[in-house]
Amino acid sequence: MNSINIKVAAIDQVTPLIKHFTLVKEDGGSLPAFSGGSHVVVAINIAGRVHRNPYSLMGSPLATDAYHISVRRQEQSRGGSVFMHDEVKVGTALKITYPLNLFSLAKLGRKHILIAGGIGITPFMSQIADLERMHADYELHYAFRSPEHGAFAAELAQTCGDKLHCYTDSQGARLNFNELLSTQPLGTHVYVCGPGAMVTALLESARDLGWPESHIHSEQFLAPPIGEPFTIQLARSNKEILVPAEMSMLEAIEGAGVEAEYLCRGGVCGRCELDVLDSDGKLMHHDHYLSDEEKASGKKIMPCVSRAQCTRLLLDL
Amino acid sequence: MEHGYSIKSKPQYTPLHWHEKATGHLLLAHGAGGQALINLLQQSLPRQQVSVLYLQQTAADAEYAAKMKAVLDADCHVFTAEASLQNALKLMLPFMYMGTRLYVAGAEGFIWSMTALLKPFGIAPADIMQQQTGTMARSVYCVHCKATTHHVTTNITPCAGCGSMLFVRDHFSRNMGAYMGLMVDAESPGELPEIEEIYR
Numbered sequence: 001m002n003s004i005n006i007k008v009a010a011i012d013q014v015t016p017l018i019k020h021f022t023l024v025k026e027d028g029g030s031l032p033a034f035s036g037g038s039h040v041v042v043a044i045n046i047a048g049r050v051h052r053n054p055y056s057l058m059g060s061p062l063a064t065d066a067y068h069i070s071v072r073r074q075e076q077s078r079g080g081s082v083f084m085h086d087e088v089k090v091g092t093a094l095k096i097t098y099p100l101n102l103f104s105l106a107k108l109g110r111k112h113i114l115i116a117g118g119i120g121i122t123p124f125m126s127q128i129a130d131l132e133r134m135h136a137d138y139e140l141h142y143a144f145r146s147p148e149h150g151a152f153a154a155e156l157a158q159t160c161g162d163k164l165h166c167y168t169d170s171q172g173a174r175l176n177f178n179e180l181l182s183t184q185p186l187g188t189h190v191y192v193c194g195p196g197a198m199v200t201a202l203l204e205s206a207r208d209l210g211w212p213e214s215h216i217h218s219e220q221f222l223a224p225p226i227g228e229p230f231t232i233q234l235a236r237s238n239k240e241i242l243v244p245a246e247m248s249m250l251e252a253i254e255g256a257g258v259e260a261e262y263l264c265r266g267g268v269c270g271r272c273e274l275d276v277l278d279s280d281g282k283l284m285h286h287d288h289y290l291s292d293e294e295k296a297s298g299k300k301i302m303p304c305v306s307r308a309q310c311t312r313l314l315l316d317l
Numbered sequence: 318m319e320h321g322y323s324i325k326s327k328p329q330y331t332p333l334h335w336h337e338k339a340t341g342h343l344l345l346a347h348g349a350g351g352q353a354l355i356n357l358l359q360q361s362l363p364r365q366q367v368s369v370l371y372l373q374q375t376a377a378d379a380e381y382a383a384k385m386k387a388v389l390d391a392d393c394h395v396f397t398a399e400a401s402l403q404n405a406l407k408l409m410l411p412f413m414y415m416g417t418r419l420y421v422a423g424a425e426g427f428i429w430s431m432t433a434l435l436k437p438f439g440i441a442p443a444d445i446m447q448q449q450t451g452t453m454a455r456s457v458y459c460v461h462c463k464a465t466t467h468h469v470t471t472n473i474t475p476c477a478g479c480g481s482m483l484f485v486r487d488h489f490s491r492n493m494g495a496y497m498g499l500m501v502d503a504e505s506p507g508e509l510p511e512i513e514e515i516y517r
Contacts, residue, residue, distance in 0.1 A: 110439035184415045187415075187439020189439075209415070214441055214444060
């Protein structure tokens with residue numbers, strides 16, 4: 001995979017849990033242009049083991065002098081975000097992938113409803129720059145726990161004006177999806193990024209109200225879950241690999257020196273899909289890519305986030 | 318048409334059936350498409366608001382219109398010119414909410430002129446349920462002079478714009494609502510394959 005060498009130019013503590021990193025090219029040049037909603041994958045080397053985490057780009061897609069990402073500290077996870085918070089300093093060199101967009105705006109939409117929960121605000125930061133430039137009709141509905149957790153709320157209020165609607169949970173303000181979605185003009189698109197329960201509730205509400213699938217957009221990157229260790233066999237590479245509890249199948253495959261395809265590493269894009277040739281146990285699908293039928297068939301698996309409970313899992317790789 | 322041959326760009330139509338989840342239903346049809354709407358109304362009458370815009374072109378169509386009026390009363394709007402139906406539709410759309418599902422039944426030309434009208438209102442072809450009824454005649458877009466020839470029933474047709482003899486391909490443009498037409502005797506002028514009526 002082609003990667004870009006960057007260094008950290010600035011770090012801002014935005015909320016008690018969120019840090020904003022400004023990234024510039026190591027050689028000082030300009031970075032590739034991107035479109036609103038894009039993300040990059042940051043390679044984080046923790047004691048020789050490389051974690052690759054996807055983060056949304058927040059700046060204006062037209063500003064290519066620097067990229068902006070925000071990282072929420074996740075204590076109960078594998079350490080990538082904690083490393084970003086505690087070890088990465090101004091001047092730290094990192095490698096990132098080229099930007100990729102799995103959450104792009106439907107440019108032909110008549111109106112755009114953006115719904116963010118907590119750190120889910122990040123992809124909308126760059127989308128809003130695009131929407132403002134297009135003079136598009138949009139609304140941003142942003143829900144967070146308490147006032148001090150509303151990252152970028154002041155900045156957004158300036159950019160979006162009365163298009164911004166904030167919902168502070170600690171003050172009892174709740175966003176009612178059915179109410180919001182039942183009176184939107186024909187031709188509206190809805191976009192949601194936030195915690196799993198919020199995304200699920202929004203999708204359900206939109207579908208129940210008869211919104212066509214092509215008007216409903218969501219993004220939710222998953223961290224590879226921690227599970228029981230298991231063993232996989234690679235048919236073409238003729239290798240047997242142990243997947244430890246805190247490592248994803250994809251990371252274990254890469255660790256064994258086998259090249260595997262990937263893009264988002266968060267169960268969204270579908271690039272790392274592998275064919276399952278044989279297995280003697282249960283596949284534990286965690287991705288948002290495969291259909292329910294594909295998951296049930298047991299013939300495909302996304303090694304970036306999914307796991308298995310078995311002694312034999314033969315993959316076509 | 319050749320057995321076993323199909324290309325991706327050729328639209329697939331489907332018999333109309335109600336979207337189970339919706340907050341309203343807007344039905345558009347002309348000519349024999351009236352029968353498709355009557356079949357739909359006979360399946361069941363949904364709880365949500367149902368509106369019909371129907372273009373009546375022949376005496377037989379008047380019967381379809383009467384049957385639909387009997388079920389829907391004032392929610393069935395009948396027109397005798399496509400332009401008036403289009404104007405009425407353009408006036409209605411800005412007041413409709415997401416959750417209103419769209420259905421179109423009629424000849425291919427009608428289906429795609431309605432689909433093109435809906436596009437600037439943010440409604441994509443995939444959002445519209447389409448049933449082809451009546452004629453299989455095609456609209457053909459000339460790649461040489463860019464004119465569109467309507468109601469083509471033969472495999473080869475003279476172009477309404479430049480007069481070239483066009484071979485009618487299956488390659489379909491959703492934007493133009495027409496099949497691609499290529500000059501069939503460009504290499505050897507005047508040498509034409511047999512002309513057959515295949516799109517009736």
